[in-house]
Amino acid sequence: MTRKLIYIIVIALLTILIWIYRSSNFEFSNTVLVLTKNNVIKDTLIQPHNLTCNQSPFIVIIVTSYVGHVELRSAHRRAMPSTYLSKLNIIRVFLLARIPENEKYITQDAIRDESKIFGDILQGSFYENYRNLTYKHLMGLKWASSVCQNASYILKIDDDTVFNIIKTYDFLKGIPMADSNDFLMGYILNNTKPRRIQQNKWYVTWEEYSRNEYPAYLSGWYYIISPKIAAMISAEAIYHPFFWIDDIFVTGLLVESLGLKLKQLPKDYWLEYYELLECCIRDMIKKSIKCDYIVGPNGGRSNLIVEFNEAFANCQKWSNCTTRPKDHDLKKECVMFRDRTIFSDGQAEVHHINL
Structure with missing residues (x-):
């Protein structure tokens, strides 16, 4: 009777240990699977x-896209139709995951229909979740660097990012071929600290991340990477402790582990607020002033990427847009209210504007 009890206790302890091990390695196992x-x-x-x-x-x-963001994907396709991209030797893929149980407004049949029509969807078998963005991000890099390993560049963007493909294209055409193989460039964020307030969207526990500061990393909104570096990062991810904030993990921790260097996008390439994009669009349409900026957020306006690219295309088509005068800086003259920063605490900011 005593021996039987000992066996039961041993089996129970082994079961508990196996459960703890599998639970603690869930993210690692998922990363390997993906x-x-x-x-x-x-x-x-x-x-x-x-x-x-x-x-x-x-x-x-x-393009990292939530499965239910049908309107955003439509805006990207209208702003840059696949036939237009093909002429520039560019292809585009939207990265989706499995529909979550609480999603009421989209069905898998609808996604299949969308795929049949456009043929540009890569849908992973993991579920849509903010903490699963790392899987989606890595899935995209792995797919692009393996299926399209002979591409010159991979451009990673979020579906709520506004960007101009012509200026992106022209910028990359100007990169010397010798530099294109080891390329990793975007908006570098330095000295960013983990958010330890539970109410914050990016709240991170000490168990999840024990350092006081993140390594330098690129904003996931928009960055450019060579297939070679994308393949290296994807391979490294299998052996590195998982972290759920995707851009920090992929372009920060993994890049740090590999000893790679980040490159900063040129000055005046990036606009942090969608209101500035709206001012740029307004000036192209009403004042015929070129918009020199290439990237910015849409501020919840799905159609902003269409308006931005149409205004830029018309400037080129009509050849009537002039360069912005140096004494009329857009960021100083555009009256706006700031909704957020790229990685803010959600705290209010008040600034005086001289009109």
């Missing part, structure tokens, strides 16, 4: 079709 080459290419709900990397695309655009 990044294994065969799984990325085969173990997905939907694969892109009507896209080919046989001709070595100049740019592969991977």
Whole structure:
């Protein structure tokens, strides 16, 4: 009787230990599952079709998109139709995950229909969740660097990012070929500290991240990477402790682990607030002043990417837009209210504007 009781206790303890081990390694196991080459290419709900990397695309655009953001994906397609991108030797893929149970406004059949029409969706088998963005991000890099390994560049963006593809294209065409193979450039965020307030969207426990400061990393809104570096990062992710904030993990912790260097986008490339983009659009339309900026947030306005690219295209088409005078800086003259910063605490800011 005593021996039987000992066996039961031993089995119970082993069961508990196995459960603890599996729970503590859940993220690691998921990362391995997502990044294994065969799984990325085969173990997905939907694969892109009507896209080919046989001709070595100049740019592969991977767009992180929530499965229910149908309107945002539509705006990207209207702003930059696939036929237009094809002429520039560019392909675009939207990165989605499995529909969560609490999602009431989209069905898997609808996503399949969208895929049949456009052929530009890569849908992972993991569920949509803010803490699963790391899987989606890495899935995109792994797919692009393996299926399109002969591409010159991979452009990673979020679906709520506004950007101009022509200026992006022209910028990358100006990069010396010798520098294009080891390329990792974006908006660098330095000296960012973990948010320890539970109410914050990016709240991180000491168990999740024990350091007082994050390494330098790139904003996930928009960055450019070579397939070689994307493949290195994807491979490194399998062996690195998981972290759920995707841009910090992918372009910060993994880049740090690999000893790679980040490159900063040129000055006047980036606008932090959507109101500034609106001012740029207004000046192109009403004052025929070119907008020299390339990237910014849409501020919840899905159609802003369409308006921005249309205004820029008209400037080119009509050849009537002039360069902005140096004494009329957009950031100083555009009257705006700041909704947020790229990585804010959500605290209010008050600034006096001289009119």
